[in-house]
Amino acid sequence: MTVQLEDVTVHFGRTCALEGFDLSVAARETVALLGPSGSGKSTALKAVAGFVRPTRGRIRLGGNDVTDLPPARRGIGVVVQQYALFPHLRVADNVAFGLRAARKPKAEVTRRVGEMLEMVGMASYGRRFPRELSGGQQQRVAIARALAIQPSVLLLDEPLAALDAQLRADMLGELQKLRREVPEIAIVYVTHDQSEALALADRIAVMRDARLVDIAPAAELYAAPPSAFTASFLGGANLLPVAMDEGGVTVAGAVIPGLKPEEGKSLLCIRPHAIRLEPPAAASAAAAGGEGVLGSEALGGAGALGGAELGGAELGSEALGGAAMGGAGARGAVEDAVEDAVRLVGRVVAAQWRGASSQVTCLVDGLAEVSVRVDVPAGRRVPEFGAGVVMVLPVEACSLVPAGVG
Numbered sequence: 005m006t007v008q009l010e011d012v013t014v015h016f017g018r019t020c021a022l023e024g025f026d027l028s029v030a031a032r033e034t035v036a037l038l039g040p041s042g043s044g045k046s047t048a049l050k051a052v053a054g055f056v057r058p059t060r061g062r063i064r065l066g067g068n069d070v071t072d073l074p075p076a077r078r079g080i081g082v083v084v085q086q087y088a089l090f091p092h093l094r095v096a097d098n099v100a101f102g103l104r105a106a107r108k109p110k111a112e113v114t115r116r117v118g119e120m121l122e123m124v125g126m127a128s129y130g131r132r133f134p135r136e137l138s139g140g141q142q143q144r145v146a147i148a149r150a151l152a153i154q155p156s157v158l159l160l161d162e163p164l165a166a167l168d169a170q171l172r173a174d175m176l177g178e179l180q181k182l183r184r185e186v187p188e189i190a191i192v193y194v195t196h197d198q199s200e201a202l203a204l205a206d207r208i209a210v211m212r213d214a215r216l217v218d219i220a221p222a223a224e225l226y227a228a229p230p231s232a233f234t235a236s237f238l239g240g241a242n243l244l245p246v247a248m249d250e251g252g253v254t255v256a257g258a259v260i261p262g263l264k265p266e267e268g269k270s271l272l273c274i275r276p277h278a279i280r281l282e283p284p285a286a287a288s289a290a291a292a293g294g295e296g297v298l299g300s301e302a303l304g305g306a307g308a309l310g311g312a313e314l315g316g317a318e319l320g321s322e323a324l325g326g327a328a329m330g331g332a333g334a335r336g337a338v339e340d341a342v343e344d345a346v347r348l349v350g351r352v353v354a355a356q357w358r359g360a361s362s363q364v365t366c367l368v369d370g371l372a373e374v375s376v377r378v379d380v381p382a383g384r385r386v387p388e389f390g391a392g393v394v395m396v397l398p399v400e401a402c403s404l405v406p407a408g409v410g
């Protein structure tokens with residue numbers, strides 16, 4: 005069943021929690037509402053559930069206006085962050101609650117409760133009380149209870165927020181499984197965690213200050229964010245100021261080969277994992293591109309690259325691509341590589357180890373006060389604090405976004 009919010013505004017006294025919000029979620033679709041704390045995500049969800057009354061605008065389910073219907077008559081399953089199970093009821097009775105309220109026959113209630121507990125892997129816990137369950141188990145029961153009434157719409161408000169990291173990862177897998185098991189329902193999923201949104205959502209609606217900023221399929225928003233806010237909120241993109249002239253788009257004075265200027269877009273967006281670090285010696289040889297510079301002394305020698313401060317051959321061979329070809333072939337390959345990337349010179353000002361990678365922060369010469377974050381995968385040498393580096397930005401990973409609040 006389609007969920008529609010049409011121009012929905014919600015005021016709490018003088019606070020505007022939601023402003024002119026439009027959203028349509030189709031049956032079989034999962035839409036994540038993603039945004040920082042206080043951006044209005046929960047308010048949007050509560051408006052659909054019927055827990056808050058819009059100051060303006062309409063809510064439709066399957067085309068029918070339900071703005072004035074009480075929550076219980078909307079036939080929606082709701083799961084919130086803090087489980088909200090009835091503490092005095094056993095697990096099975098919690099799951100049965102909505103069915104009994106709807107006066108379903110006893111046999112049907114028993115069957116449905118069994119099915120739901122089975123689905124969330126809690127079949128043997130029916131006689132326990134919520135306090136006898138872990139957080140993750142309680143959340144599963146909450147999901148079973150929400151689905152027991154066979155809703156055509158499921159609203160999930162930060163359902164994993166109270167869980168520890170391992171359990172969150174497990175439950176994320178459970179939610180993906182759930183999506184496959186009840187494919188026909190529409191799901192609205194509120195989160196401030198971009199990894200949950202990317203893992204679960206068909207489309208992501210990014211919110212900020214009570215408004216919808218951007219909405220698009222998850223992969224699209226990630227690959228080509230329409231605004232600076234979405235670029236940094238979804239994936240922590242680097243945003244670097246660019247200049248436009250007849251020669252094309254430049255960043256810190258370097259031309260970005262092949263990137264076309266776009267009206268109103270003055271920031272270069274690139275993800276930290278897409279940037280490569282090179283030692284200054286190797287990069288300046290490659291970037292110079294002149295006769296002789298690309299010969300054996302710059303490219304071939306393990307010596308030239310091996311001794312470099314960033315860790316030698318592994319960086320060197322990746323950075324220079326086809327360098328191993330030698331001779332004229334090598335030159336062509338390197339020039340191709342040069343054309344496909346922009347190289348920025350700078351130095352390291354911070355590095356944080358994160359297990360699978362390290363995030364290195366660099367300052368770019370000629371770009372005062374703008375730092376660039378680079379993810380260096382585990383196994384690569386992380387340059388030292390203060391070391392000179394060249395940041396290689398492959399053009400295929402670069403896009404332009406408008407500056408401003410989005």
Ligand SMILES: Nc1ncnc2c1ncn2[C@@H]1O[C@H](COP(=O)(O)OP(=O)(O)OP(=O)(O)O)[C@@H](O)[C@H]1O
Binds near residue numbers: 017021040042
């Ligand atoms: N019942 C209420 N009374 C007054 N103000 C409220 C109420 N509920 C929400 N607000 C305010 O409305 C704004 C949006 O709140 P909302 O809970 O929708 O944000 P959110 O994006 O879900 O945040 P979080 O991620 O922290 O849950 C906030 O400024 C909040 O303080």
